[in-house]
Amino acid sequence: MSQNARYNGKASWEEWRQTWQNEERYNFRTIEKKWQQIWQDEKAYKVEIDHNKEKFYALVEFPYPSGAGLHVGHPRSYTALDVIARKKRMQGFNVLYPMGFDAFGLPAENYAIKTGVHPAISTKENIANFTRQLKSLGFSFDWDRCFNTCDPEYYKWTQWMFIQFYKHGLAYKDKMAINWCPSCKVGLANEEVVNGHCERCGADVVRRDKEQWMLAITKYADRLINDLDQVDFIDRVRSTQINWIGRSEGAELEFELTDNSGNSLGKKMVVYTTRPDTTFGVTYCVMAPEHQFVGELMGMFENADDVRQYVNETAKKSELQRTADTTKTGVELKGIKARNPYTGALIPVFISDYVLTGYGTGAIMAVPAHDQRDYDFAKVFHLPIVQVLAGGDISEAAWEEDGTHINSGFMDGMDKKEAMAAAIKYAEEHGFGHAKVNFKLRDWVFSRQRYWGEPIPMVYCEHCGWQPIPEDQLPLTLPEVPDYRPNDNGDSPLANATEWVNTTCPKCGGHARRETDVMPNWAGSSWYFLRYCDPHNDKEFASKEALDYWMNVDWYNGGMEHTTLHLLYSRFWHKFLYDCGYVPQPEPYQKRTSHGMILASDGEKMSKSRGNVVNPDEIVENYGADSFRLYEMFIGPFDQVAMWSEESLNGVYRFVGKVYSLFKKVYADKDAPMSDEDLRAMHKCIIEVTERIDQMKFNTAVSSLMTYVNHLATMKMIPAQMYATLLKLLSPFTPHLAEEMWARLGGKTLIVTESWPVGDAKLAAENEVTVAVQINGKMRGTINIAKDADKTEVEAEALKLDNVARQLEGKTVKKIIVVPNRIVNIVA
RNA sequence: GGGGUUGUGGCGGAACUGGUAGACGCGCCAGACUCAAAAUCUGGUUCCCUCGGGAGUGGGAGUUCGAUUCUCCCCGGCCCUACCA
Numbered sequence: 001m002s003q004n005a006r007y008n009g010k011a012s013w014e015e016w017r018q019t020w021q022n023e024e025r026y027n028f029r030t031i032e033k034k035w036q037q038i039w040q041d042e043k044a045y046k047v048e049i050d051h052n053k054e055k056f057y058a059l060v061e062f063p064y065p066s067g068a069g070l071h072v073g074h075p076r077s078y079t080a081l082d083v084i085a086r087k088k089r090m091q092g093f094n095v096l097y098p099m100g101f102d103a104f105g106l107p108a109e110n111y112a113i114k115t116g117v118h119p120a121i122s123t124k125e126n127i128a129n130f131t132r133q134l135k136s137l138g139f140s141f142d143w144d145r146c147f148n149t150c151d152p153e154y155y156k157w158t159q160w161m162f163i164q165f166y167k168h169g170l171a172y173k174d175k176m177a178i179n180w181c182p183s184c185k186v187g188l189a190n191e192e193v194v195n196g197h198c199e200r201c202g203a204d205v206v207r208r209d210k211e212q213w214m215l216a217i218t219k220y221a222d223r224l225i226n227d228l229d230q231v232d233f234i235d236r237v238r239s240t241q242i243n244w245i246g247r248s249e250g251a252e253l254e255f256e257l258t259d260n261s262g263n264s265l266g267k268k269m270v271v272y273t274t275r276p277d278t279t280f281g282v283t284y285c286v287m288a289p290e291h292q293f294v295g296e297l298m299g300m301f302e303n304a305d306d307v308r309q310y311v312n313e314t315a316k317k318s319e320l321q322r323t324a325d326t327t328k329t330g331v332e333l334k335g336i337k338a339r340n341p342y343t344g345a346l347i348p349v350f351i352s353d354y355v356l357t358g359y360g361t362g363a364i365m366a367v368p369a370h371d372q373r374d375y376d377f378a379k380v381f382h383l384p385i386v387q388v389l390a391g392g393d394i395s396e397a398a399w400e401e402d403g404t405h406i407n408s409g410f411m412d413g414m415d416k417k418e419a420m421a422a423a424i425k426y427a428e429e430h431g432f433g434h435a436k437v438n439f440k441l442r443d444w445v446f447s448r449q450r451y452w453g454e455p456i457p458m459v460y461c462e463h464c465g466w467q468p469i470p471e472d473q474l475p476l477t478l479p480e481v482p483d484y485r486p487n488d489n490g491d492s493p494l495a496n497a498t499e500w501v502n503t504t505c506p507k508c509g510g511h512a513r514r515e516t517d518v519m520p521n522w523a524g525s526s527w528y529f530l531r532y533c534d535p536h537n538d539k540e541f542a543s544k545e546a547l548d549y550w551m552n553v554d555w556y557n558g559g560m561e562h563t564t565l566h567l568l569y570s571r572f573w574h575k576f577l578y579d580c581g582y583v584p585q586p587e588p589y590q591k592r593t594s595h596g597m598i599l600a601s602d603g604e605k606m607s608k609s610r611g612n613v614v615n616p617d618e619i620v621e622n623y624g625a626d627s628f629r630l631y632e633m634f635i636g637p638f639d640q641v642a643m644w645s646e647e648s649l650n651g652v653y654r655f656v657g658k659v660y661s662l663f664k665k666v667y668a669d670k671d672a673p674m675s676d677e678d679l680r681a682m683h684k685c686i687i688e689v690t691e692r693i694d695q696m697k698f699n700t701a702v703s704s705l706m707t708y709v710n711h712l713a714t715m716k717m718i719p720a721q722m723y724a725t726l727l728k729l730l731s732p733f734t735p736h737l738a739e740e741m742w743a744r745l746g747g748k749t750l751i752v753t754e755s756w757p758v759g760d761a762k763l764a765a766e767n768e769v770t771v772a773v774q775i776n777g778k779m780r781g782t783i784n785i786a787k788d789a790d791k792t793e794v795e796a797e798a799l800k801l802d803n804v805a806r807q808l809e810g811k812t813v814k815k816i817i818v819v820p821n822r823i824v825n826i827v828a
Numbered sequence: 829g830g831g832g833u834u835g836u837g838g839c840g841g842a843a844c845u846g847g848u849a850g851a852c853g854c855g856c857c858a859g860a861c862u863c864a865a866a867a868u869c870u871g872g873u874u875c876c877c878u879c880g881g882g883a884g885u886g887g888g889a890g891u892u893c894g895a896u897u898c899u900c901c902c903c904g905g906c907c908c909u910a911c912c913a
Contacts, residue, residue: 025867236832236908243831246912273913286913326829326911352911359912366913372829373911440912560832560907597907634853636840640833641906648840651853657868700842703852710852772848777894779848806880817893823847827893 026660028624053094061558065126086732090756098532099141101148109452149524156475157541180208215444246440250274253433255338272360277419281388288357302334328377453518461505461512526573626734633698672719686759
C-alpha cells in the first residue's frame with residue numbers, strides 16, 4: 001500500500017502527525033475524498049473466487065439511472081447492505097457486493113423524443129452522474145463488476161435467454177386485449193397499470209387488441225408459490241407474492257345451453273367456481289360480454305340489438321371505467337337458457353361486465369345468496385335468491401360465511417369440506433366437470449412498442465413463420481432511427497428502420513422481417529445478479545465455475561414496490577434457466593428483505609412538484625458521507641417508512657465530530673489497563689452492534705455505539721484498544737472516519753482488512769444488578785445486589801427498604817415473587 | 829371488499845422468551861465559555877401533584893403477583909391490491 005497517500009503525501013506517520021495534531025475540527029471533505037481515492041487505487045473491494053473462503057453475496061436492486069440523480073431513498077438500501085457486507089468481510093467472508101445500472105427504460109426515450117438527444121447519450125451521462133454520487137458515499141462495491149443492461153455485451157445474453165424461452169415453448173406470440181396507453185402509445189403489462197391509469201404518464205388505459213410476445217410465467221405459478229418454502233423472505237414479501245399469484249382451488253362445470261323449451265343448442269358453457277358445493281343455489285349464469293358464445297349465438301337472441309349495444313359499450317370502456325363503477329349492469333340473453341347440471345333446472349343467462357374475460361373461463365354460475373356481487377346483480381334484475389348455506393340473513397345481503405348445506409339435495413347436512421368433495425365427485429361421475437386450480441397471475445406481456453429496449457431477436461418469414469435469429473449473430477443491436485416516436489398504429493419506432501427490418505430468414509434464406517417490438521424494462525433486471533458473478537465473460541452469460549461459487553444471492557434487499565414485478569419475474573426467469581441446466585439452484589435469492597421508504601419532512605413522498613426533494617449531493621457537501629450514511633441507519637426501523645429530518649441528521653453529525661475529538665484522549669500506550677467497567681462497556685457494545693446488524697436493527701446498533709461513545713466521553717484518558725474497537729464497530733457505518741482515525745492511531749493496513757471484534761458475554765455481564773422492588777405490582781424502589789444473589793437474600797434486602805416498610809404497614813405479606821436479577825414483587 | 833402493516837413523551841423512536849416504560853437522538857430549559865451570537869461542554873426534561881403520592885404505551889374488557897408485550901371486542905393511520913367468481 002502506498003504509505004504516502006495514507007499519510008497525505010508525508011513520508012512517515014510522525015511527519016503526518018505534525019499536520020493534524022492541532023486540528024480542532026474534523027475536515028470530512030478532504031478526509032472522505034482521500035479514502036475514496038485510496039480504496040479505488042488499491043481496489044480495496046475487488047473480489048475474486050477464493051475457494052479457501054466462505055463466500056457471501058450481498059445484493060441491492062440496481063438503480064435506473066434517471067436524470068434526476070440519486071434519491072435519498074437509494075442509500076438507505078445501499079448503506080444497509082454495505083454495513084452488512086463490510087461486517088461480513090471483516091468476519092472473514094469473501095464478499096461480493098456489486099452495483100450496476102438498469103439502463104433501458106421510458107424516461108430516457110421520452111427525453112429523446114423531447115430533446116432529440118439519443119437515449120444512449122443521456123443514459124451514459126446519467127450513469128456517470130450516478131457513479132459519481134455512489135462513489136461519494138463510500139460504498140464498498142466492486143466497481144470492476146459494474147455493467148449496464150443497455151450495453152450490447154450484456155443484452156446479447158438477455159436476447160439469448162429469450163431465444164431459449166422461445167425454443168422451450170415459453171415465449172409465444174398471441175393476439176390479445178392488452179392495456180394500451182393512448183398517451184405513451186405503448187402496451188402495458190397488467191402490473192404497469194395503476195388504478196386504470198398508465199403507471200408512467202397517468203393517462204386512462206384502454207383495451208386494444210395487439211399481437212404480443214408473451215412469456216408463460218403461469219406455467220411456473222405453482223412452483224413460484226411452493227418454492228417460497230425453500231427461501232427466507234420476510235413475511236410481507238412472501239404473502240404479497242402468494243397473493244399476487246392468487247391461487248384458488250375450485251372446479252370447472254359445464255352448463256348446457258338450450259332454447260327456451262330446453263332443447264340443446266349443442267353448446268356447453270364452462271364456468272369456473274370455487275364453490276361447486278353451492279350449485280343448488282344457482283339462479284342464473286353470466287358470461288363476459290367478450291365471451292365467444294355471445295357472438296356465435298347472436299342470431300338466437302330475441303333482443304340481439306340490446307346485446308350488441310352492451311357488448312360495444314363494454315369494449316369502449318377503459319379498465320378504469322369498468323372497475324370504478326361497481327353498480328351492476330347487464331343484459332339477459334333472451335331466447336336461451338342454461339341447464340344446471342346438478343338440478344336440471346333451466347336458468348336465465350346474462351352478459352355483464354362484472355364477469356371478466358381474462359379470469360377463469362369468462363363465465364360464471366351465480367349464487368346470489370352467498371356472493372355479494374351476484375346478490376347485487378340479482379337485486380337489480382329481480383332474480384330469485386336461494387339460500388343453500390344455513391346461518392345469516394339473506395334479506396339484506398349475501399351470506400358469505402360458511403354454514404351447513406340446506407336445499408342442496410345430496411349435499412344437505414354436509415359441511416363445506418364434505419360438500420365440496422361430494423360436488424366434485426358427482427360432477428366427475430356424470431362427466432360434466434372436474435376440479436380445477438386457477439391463478440390470478442397472467443402470462444407476461446413481453447413486447448413493447450418502443451425504441452429504448454432490447455430488440456427481440458426474432459424474424460418473421462412468410463414461409464417458415466417466426467424464427468429466432470442464430471445465436472452466433474447475437475447481439476442484435478438497436479439500429480439508429482430518425483424518430484423515437486411510436487406511431488399511432490402502435491408500431492415501434494424500429495418499424496421505420498426499413499433496412500434493419502428487412503432481412504433474410506435464417507431457415508429458408510428467403511425474405512423475412514424483423515420483430516420491431518422491444519423487450520420490457522423488466523427483462524434486463526431479471527438476471528443481472530447472475531452477470532455480476534462473471535461480468536466480462538464473452539462466451540457465456542456467466543461461467544459455471546462462477547455461478548457454482550457465488551450463487552445464490554445470500555441477501556437481497558430492495559423496495560416493496562418490486563415485490564410483485566421484478567421479484568416474481570426474476571424468480572421465474574431463474575427457474576427457467578435452472579430447468580435448462582444453466583444455473584445451479586432453483587431459487588436465486590436465499591434471503592429477501594425490504595426497506596421502508598424515506599419521506600420528506602412533511603410526511604409526503606419526495607417529489608419535484610412538491611419541491612420537497614432532498615439532494616444527496618448537498619447532504620454530502622454539508623455533513624459528509626459518513627454522517628449521511630449513519631443518519632440513514634439511525635433514522636428509524638429499517639423496514640418502516642421514515643421521515644427525513646435535517647435536525648436529526650445534525651445530531652448524528654455531532655456524534656461523528658465527537659468520535660473525532662475523543663481521539664485526543666486516547667492513550668499512546670496500547671496496553672493501558674481497562675477497568676472492569678470499561679471492559680464491560682466495550683464488550684457490551686461489541687455484542688449489541690454485532691447482533692443488531694445481523695437483525696437489521698441498524699437504528700439500535702447506532703444507539704449502542706452512541707452509548708459506548710458516551711462512556712468513552714466520561715473517561716479522562718482512553719486506552720487505545722477501546723478506541724480501536726470503536727473504530728472497527730463504526731467502520732461499516734462511517735468507513736472514512738474509521739479509516740482516518742485508524743491510520744492516526746498507527747494502523748498500517750486498511751481497517752477494512754482488520755478482523756471484526758468478538759464480544760465476550762462474561763466480560764459484558766454486570767456483577768451487581770439493580771433489582772426493582774414492587775408491592776402489588778407497583779414500583780416502590782430498587783435495590784443493588786450481587787448478580788445471581790440468593791433468593792432469600794434478595795427478599796430480605798427488599799423488605800429493608802424504608803419505602804417498602806412504610807407501604808406494608810398494617811398489611812400482611814401473602815407472597816413474595818422473586819425474578820432473579822430482575823424484580824421482587826411483594827403481594828400484600 | 830381482500831391482503832399487509834402500524835398506533836408509546838413536544839418529535840423520531842427503545843424495551844430480550846410478560847418483569848424498573850420512555851434507551852439513543854432531536855427539540856426544549858438552566859448553567860459554563862463569549863462583549864454578544866454560533867459552535868462546544870455540563871446538568872435537567874412523560875404528565876399531574878397538597879411532594880406522601882397519583883396517572884400513563886389508541887379505546888374497552890380479560891388472563892396474570894405483574895401486560896407496550898398474551899386473548900377478545902372496538903377505533904384510527906399508512907401501504908399494496910381490487911367486480912379474480
